Amino acid sequence: MKFTAKKRKLLIFAAVVAAALLCGICVFRIWYVNAKMPAPAVKTAKAGEVMLYDGAAYRVEKYDLLENEETLREMYPDLYESMRIEGYTFSYLCVDLVIENQRSTTLSAGDLWLEVNARQYANGGVLRPWEVSENSMELAPGESGKFMAVFRLDSGFAGDFDPAETRLLLSHYPEQFELGLE
Amino acid sequence: MRQIFRLEMKRVFSSKEFWLVLGVGLLFILAHLFGKEGILADSEFNRSIEGVNGIEPHSVWYSWLGLSPGTENYLYFSLAPLLAAIPYAASGWKDIKSGYQKQMVMRVPRKTYFLAKYAAVFLSGGIVITVPLLLDFLLCHCFLPAYRPLAAYGLSIVTDAVGSELFYTHPYLYVFLFLFFIDFLFGGAYACLGLSATYLLENSVLIQFFPYIVQTILVFLCDLCPFPVWPFLVNKMNPYQPYAESVGAEHYLIHLLLFIGVSFAVYLRRGKYREIYR
Numbered sequence: 001m002k003f004t005a006k007k008r009k010l011l012i013f014a015a016v017v018a019a020a021l022l023c024g025i026c027v028f029r030i031w032y033v034n035a036k037m038p039a040p041a042v043k044t045a046k047a048g049e050v051m052l053y054d055g056a057a058y059r060v061e062k063y064d065l066l067e068n069e070e071t072l073r074e075m076y077p078d079l080y081e082s083m084r085i086e087g088y089t090f091s092y093l094c095v096d097l098v099i100e101n102q103r104s105t106t107l108s109a110g111d112l113w114l115e116v117n118a119r120q121y122a123n124g125g126v127l128r129p130w131e132v133s134e135n136s137m138e139l140a141p142g143e144s145g146k147f148m149a150v151f152r153l154d155s156g157f158a159g160d161f162d163p164a165e166t167r168l169l170l171s172h173y174p175e176q177f178e179l180g181l182e
Numbered sequence: 183m184r185q186i187f188r189l190e191m192k193r194v195f196s197s198k199e200f201w202l203v204l205g206v207g208l209l210f211i212l213a214h215l216f217g218k219e220g221i222l223a224d225s226e227f228n229r230s231i232e233g234v235n236g237i238e239p240h241s242v243w244y245s246w247l248g249l250s251p252g253t254e255n256y257l258y259f260s261l262a263p264l265l266a267a268i269p270y271a272a273s274g275w276k277d278i279k280s281g282y283q284k285q286m287v288m289r290v291p292r293k294t295y296f297l298a299k300y301a302a303v304f305l306s307g308g309i310v311i312t313v314p315l316l317l318d319f320l321l322c323h324c325f326l327p328a329y330r331p332l333a334a335y336g337l338s339i340v341t342d343a344v345g346s347e348l349f350y351t352h353p354y355l356y357v358f359l360f361l362f363f364i365d366f367l368f369g370g371a372y373a374c375l376g377l378s379a380t381y382l383l384e385n386s387v388l389i390q391f392f393p394y395i396v397q398t399i400l401v402f403l404c405d406l407c408p409f410p411v412w413p414f415l416v417n418k419m420n421p422y423q424p425y426a427e428s429v430g431a432e433h434y435l436i437h438l439l440l441f442i443g444v445s446f447a448v449y450l451r452r453g454k455y456r457e458i459y460r
Binding site for chain 2: 025026029033034035037038039040149169
């Protein structure tokens with residue numbers, strides 16, 4: 001099919017208009033989506049400071065990096081048995097947390113994520129009861145308890161570990177809560 | 183050289199195969215966005231977009247075709263060597279059969295023609311691989327927010343991956359570097375690998391399938407090899423980096439240099455010394 005010069009110009013003009021229109025729609029959509037779902041507002045707390053999150057108060061008491069699996073086996077034999085994987089060597093980061101349920105309903109302590117230097121993360125985080133009960137992670141209204149969050153970390157982690165750059169993340173969009181270790 | 187290259191690029195953009203492959207890329211995008219298991223059909227996505235408190239909306243960084251480990255991602259990057267070669271890899275063979283090559287080398291130096299052909303094939307392969315990915319990236323931004331990805335969630339590339347630190351701090355830079363320095367170059371390298379088969383095979387379809395077959399056979403042969411050569415030869419175009427644990431930056435470089443070097447040497451050397459006026 002051959003086009004005359006006039007038709008060709010008209011086609012190019014129509015294509016340019018359509019492209020500009022599509023670009024405009026895309027720009028508007030991108031603005032609209034990011035305005036409706038903005039980046040989560042980050043709230044941080046240092047060790048020892050209380051952070052209110054989803055109807056509960058969280059506080060980091062202390063942390064302990066167990067670079068040797070044997071240490072975990074001696075200190076927490078049942079935990080060692082549940083977290084070890086045959087053929088792999090891990091380090092373990094144990095973070096002692098105090099959680100107070102300020103809700104009127106029972107609180108199930110949810111997952112905690114670990115982020116280090118904005119790049120490394122735990123290969124499976126496990127939240128384990130420390131003092132309250134061996135098998136339960138639930139707190140009745142008004143009840144508080146101590147928990148130990150244990151993170152199994154790959155063996156290369158211990159050398160890079162910097163507590164100042166390490167934080168526990170609790171996410172409740174549109175807010176994100178970060179608990180520092182120091 | 184510039185004139186011949188321009189002519190070759192004009193031929194690329196006016197070929198049916200080029201637009202056909204871009205159409206296939208568009209189908210991948212549609213399936214990824216609107217398909218049965220597409221990101222916009224995800225119930226969690228719908229809940230989050232309706233604003234249920236506490237559920238974090240999906241982000242572009244966990245959902246883009248290049249970074250979401252789904253069926254579309256797997257198929258797109260598995261078929262990438264084939265898609266890259268379809269538009270123009272067989273053009274060298276077609277030029278010989280039609281007599282076009284003979285006409286060209288009578289008018290310009292052989293080296294000029296072969297270099298322009300190689301460059302055009304390389305660009306065609308890179309373009310057909312990166313354009314659908316770029317378009318999907320843009321469309322994902324129209325539906326999903328783009329706040330900084332968190333390594334802690336474990337939803338995107340693992341921290342062993344090449345450039346993972348860059349991804350979690352400057353995700354746009356990671357995506358554009360990967361698109362233009364890995365996907366584009368590998369797309370071009372696969373297309374040129376097809377071009378290098380011009381003098382080996384006597385069928386244009388076989389030439390188009392050649393990079394895909396070579397890639398598949400190489401990975402198969404790696405399993406039989408007693409040395410760990412697998413990381414050097416596995417398909418590395420996926421920005422999600424599914425083989426991150428065993429593939430490092432040096433593997434990318436060697437793989438690229440090997441494919442580009444072999445295809446360049448074979449096509450240009452055979453082209454230079456081959457009897458054209460038979």
